[in-house]
Amino acid sequence: MADILRITTPLISRNAAQLQQKQPAPGEVFSLHDLTRVVKPNPQSELLMQNNTIAGQSFTVPAQVELLRDPDVMSGYINDIYLLMEVVGLLPLNNKTATSEIVQMFEALFVLPGEIVPELLRQERASSDFKGDFFDFLRTLLGNGSDPETVVSALRLLKAVNGRLEGQQALRSVANNLEYLARSLSPSRELSEKLASLASRFRRDDAPDMLPSLKADINTLFREIESSILFNEKIEKLLPLVLYNLSRYYQNSDTVTQMGEQFAELLQSEQEKQEFLSLFESVLLHGIKDPGNGPQHDDRSSSLADGVNFDDLLDRQSGGSKVMGTLIRLLAREYDNESLTDASKAKLDTIINSLLSSPNNFTPLLHYILPLQYDGIKSYAEIWINPNGNEEAEVSGDSSAGSDIHFMIVFDITGIGRFEAELFVRGQTIDFLLLCPEEHLKVFSKMESSFRRSIQDSGYRFGSVKINKLEHNRSLIEVFKTLPYRRMGIDITV
Incomplete structure (x- = not known):
């Protein structure tokens, strides 16, 4: 009995004062009232070492730095094209014979000298959502000097517009x-027709207004x-996507309209106000550019040959580019080839991974x-371009270099x-290095004067012209010195 009493006796006296937990103020996710528990490590602490990605040191994050150190990343698209040529039989590495259709598609991949500038502009427009007359207007306006209130209003407007455009891309x-x-469920005519019909409804202009019913229909159809007997592991991975x-x-489209009206009220010139409202209306009705333009990157890019959507890939990566569009159509055509071997399928998977991951946040060029x-x-x-090439001069300690643009062409x-x-x-x-x-080497070493004459008009x-032997294929980190210094990890622990 004594043991039982000892077990059931409270460890804390019933008369002890109970401390009340401090509740966070309204709007706070949590409250850090005891700041003594927030520790800032010294510059060489293990936590900071773990999260920093400065190249050349032993504590770097391998997955990130390997992209910068890998020489193949520098010529990733070139390697993809050669790999695709091998898959379709254009290279004499196997007994497969390329059809005339494949040959014609590969011929369409090439651009002529007169098409270089338009093709570069198309690829450049696809590199960011912040392209077009609307954003050019904002850049010019803010670049001429604006009061802080106008700048803050512009930032809020950009946030709202970007959210609206991301929503359009999502649909x-x-x-x-x-x-x-x-297409994947084509053996079931009923399911296939329902999916195709639902897809067409998502493409309609009134899809945002019909979103509640579309969500209900998509949930019912997914059940x-x-x-279905056709449900498998491949389909199971696609539904959450x-x-x-x-x-x-x-x-919230009202927020976009409200931000636009508030920004227009801050414009002093009536001409600027009318031009802004016209461009803003065009953005709301038609978006910044053609449907599908602008990069989107997804971490779920492994084993993509088993479930890639080439229509979505074309939307994401081509941006109207003749080269990228042709390359993706070649991939789609070869992927549909039923006689594709496992080795060829693995090569296609490699190409698709490369298309989705380059350029990415580890190569901000x-x-x-x-x-x-x-x-x-x-x-x-x-071609790789760092428009802020003066950063590299700052890292090397040369403050006299001024504003540079650094090009690397492989x-x-x-x-x-x-x-x-x-x-x-x-x-x-x-300044030119070849x-x-x-x-x-001997032939090109004699061409310095020809190089100088070629751009005289x-x-x-040309300042300095150097022509040397290519000792090895260089990596991005060897050429663009500041890449590893652009990312710093979190150095706070609670």
């Missing part, structure tokens, strides 16, 4: 997902799919691909070899 992604599901894209839709055809010679050029010429050209543009002066195969001139 297009849902439609693409549903169309892919319809039917889950109970559709719901995720649907959740990205930004519904402008990025272009140009398959060129000139005078019977074919070449593949991949090009592979059929029958000749691989070249690397590096350019620093400082005002009207270009690295070429050893067997061509352009308004630019």
Whole structure:
């Protein structure tokens, strides 16, 4: 009995004062009233070392830094094209013979000298959502100097407009997902027709107004799919992706209109106000650019050959680009080939992963691909640009360099070899470095005067011109020195 009493006796006296938990104030997620528990580590602490990604040190994050150190990333698209040529039989590595249709599609991949600038502009427009007359107007207006109230209003407007545009892209992604599901479930005519019909409803202009009923219909249809005999692991992975894209839709259109009206009231000139309202109305009605333009990156890119939606991939990556559009259509055509071997399927998976992950947040550079055809010679050029090249001079301690634009061009010429050209543009002066195969070094070393004459009527001139042997394929981190210094980890623990 004594043992029982000892067990049931409270450990805390009933008369002890109970401390009340401090409740967070309205609007606070949580309250940090005891700041002594917030610890800031010293610069060399283990926590900071773990989260920093400064290249060349032992504590870097491998998954991030490997992208910068890998020389193949520098010519990723070129490698993709060669890999695709191998898959379809254009390279003499197997007994597969390419059809005339495949040959014609690959010929359409190349651009002529007169098409270079338009193609670069199309690829550049696809690199960001913040392109078009509307954003150009805001840049010009704010660049001329504006009061703080106008700047804050512009930031709020940009946030609202971007949310609206992301919502439009989300609905297009849902439609693409549903169309892919319809093809995947084609053995069931009833399910396939329902999915195709639902996809067309998501593409209608009044889809945002019908969203509640569309959500209900999509949930009902997904329950039917889950109970179908055709439901498998592949379909199971796709359904959550559709719901995720649907959740990205930004519904509060009143906020966008309100932010636009508030910004217009702050404009002093009546002409500026009318121009802004016209561009703003165009954005709300038609979006910034053609449907599907603008990059979207998804971490779920592994094993994509088993469930990739090529319509969505074309929307995301081509941006109206002839090169990217042709490349993705070639992928889609070959993917539908029933005789595709496992090895070829793995190569397609590699190409798709590359398309979805480059450019990405680990390579914050402008990025272009140009398959060129000139005078019977074919070449593949991949261009990387750092518009803030002066950052590299600051890292090296050279504060006199001024504003630079740093270009890196990798090009592979059929029958000749691989070249690397590096350019620093400082005002009207270009410092030029060409690295070429050893067997061509003597020829190109004699061409310095030709290089200088080639741009004498352009308004630019060459400063230093260096022509050396290409010792090895360089990585992004070897060329763009500031890439690893742009990311710092969280150094606070609670």
